Amino acid sequence: MIDPFGRAITYLRVSVTDRCDFRCTYCMAEDMAFLPKSDLLSLEELDRLCAAFIRRGVTKLRLTGGEPLVRRNVMWLINNLGARLGDGLEELTLTTNGSQLAKHAENLARAGIRRINVSLDTLDPENFTAITRWGKLAPVLEGIFAAKQAGLAIKINTVALKNINGHEFSRLIEFCGQHGFDLCLIETMPLGETGTDRNEQYLPLSEVRARLAADWTLTPSTYTTGGPARYFHIAETGQRLGLITPLTHNFCEGCNRVRLTCTGTLYMCLGQDDSADLRTPLRATEDDSALDLAITNAIARKPKGHDFVISRTQKRPALARHMSVTGG
Ligand code: SAM
Numbered sequence: 179m180i181d182p183f184g185r186a187i188t189y190l191r192v193s194v195t196d197r198c199d200f201r202c203t204y205c206m207a208e209d210m211a212f213l214p215k216s217d218l219l220s221l222e223e224l225d226r227l228c229a230a231f232i233r234r235g236v237t238k239l240r241l242t243g244g245e246p247l248v249r250r251n252v253m254w255l256i257n258n259l260g261a262r263l264g265d266g267l268e269e270l271t272l273t274t275n276g277s278q279l280a281k282h283a284e285n286l287a288r289a290g291i292r293r294i295n296v297s298l299d300t301l302d303p304e305n306f307t308a309i310t311r312w313g314k315l316a317p318v319l320e321g322i323f324a325a326k327q328a329g330l331a332i333k334i335n336t337v338a339l340k341n342i343n344g345h346e347f348s349r350l351i352e353f354c355g356q357h358g359f360d361l362c363l364i365e366t367m368p369l370g371e372t373g374t375d376r377n378e379q380y381l382p383l384s385e386v387r388a389r390l391a392a393d394w395t396l397t398p399s400t401y402t403t404g405g406p407a408r409y410f411h412i413a414e415t416g417q418r419l420g421l422i423t424p425l426t427h428n429f430c431e432g433c434n435r436v437r438l439t440c441t442g443t444l445y446m447c448l449g450q451d452d453s454a455d456l457r458t459p460l461r462a463t464e465d466d467s468a469l470d471l472a473i474t475n476a477i478a479r480k481p482k483g484h485d486f487v488i489s490r491t492q493k494r495p496a497l498a499r500h501m502s503v504t505g506g
Pocket of ligand 1 (some may be wrong): 198204205242243244245246273274275276295296299335336337364365366367368369501502
């Protein structure tokens with residue numbers, strides 16, 4: 179699948195549920211309204227959709243959400259997708275908040291997952307509960323260590339939040355260095371109403387990098403996962419530090435991905451509203467001809483880039499859709 183700007187689309191992110199057991203202040207409102215369960219694609223339908231994308235050239239699949247590990251029977255889907263590894267699919271991976279990881283880590287490894295991203299914004303238990311509103315740090319740490327024990331490579335994703343976790347990044351670098359994890363810092367993106375002012379939360383990573391460079395030897399690295407992060411090698415720990423800066427650095431030129439929601443809507447860009455309905459063609463026929471045509475038409479509409487702006491004058495988010503819908 180080649181889009182109008184010559185980019186090969188080889189990466190599909192699948193949000194398997196919009197539900198989550200946390201309510202992170204930058205991601206969701208506390209009183210989020212979730213989709214009725216009847217709107218969700220079944221796990222069999224999600225598997226069939228993923229298979230169609232793999233047949234069309236997708237080599238990398240990431241399951242996300244909401245929280246992917248809170249979807250009932252999600253291991254069924256993960257095992258099925260894992261069985262496609264080596265048969266067109268080259269990598270199956272997962273982004274999780276870690277709350278259910280202790281229970282699932284070994285099964286994830288057994289299904290063929292080799293690396294996962296775990297979101298962790300702080301190592302302070304009180305701060306953790308303040309940021310996630312509902313979460314507890316201890317089970318997440320337990321999950322992270324269970325995943326390490328199961329042999330999964332781990333990247334910690336941390337959203338940079340002004341006056342909230344900015345003082346903790348050196349501690350997170352140390353923690354990741356100690357345990358052999360990579361760390362990726364992410365700027366907040368203006369997606370969905372959360373009940374908090376994004377201007378208050380936005381911390382430019384250009385500032386953070388300058389501050390960290392005083393304590394750590396950061397050398398720009400050519401390492402890439404094909405994603406939006408720019409990586410640095412940290413001499414003192416031997417690990418990598420990634421920076422994802424959607425607002426200070428446009429990362430669209432090399433975009434190789436599209437995003438599927440749990441209702442079968444395909445978003446061709448995280449930062450644009452245009453979408454394609456794949457549920458109707460999926461359910462229309464048992465063969466995939468209508469689905470294939472809908473995928474072809476959608477890829478032909480992939481936009482050049484996003485228009486994220488966090489503006490002082492505009493209080494509303496750039497997009498009404500929350501990250502938990504499209505899958506972060
Ligand atoms: N529940 C899983 C998790 O916590 O990783 C997967 C879904 S979550 C939406 C994926 C990632 O998006 C998390 O790392 C989260 O911190 C990040 N995220 C959510 N809302 C964001 C926003 N507005 N700006 C930047 N990152 C965001």
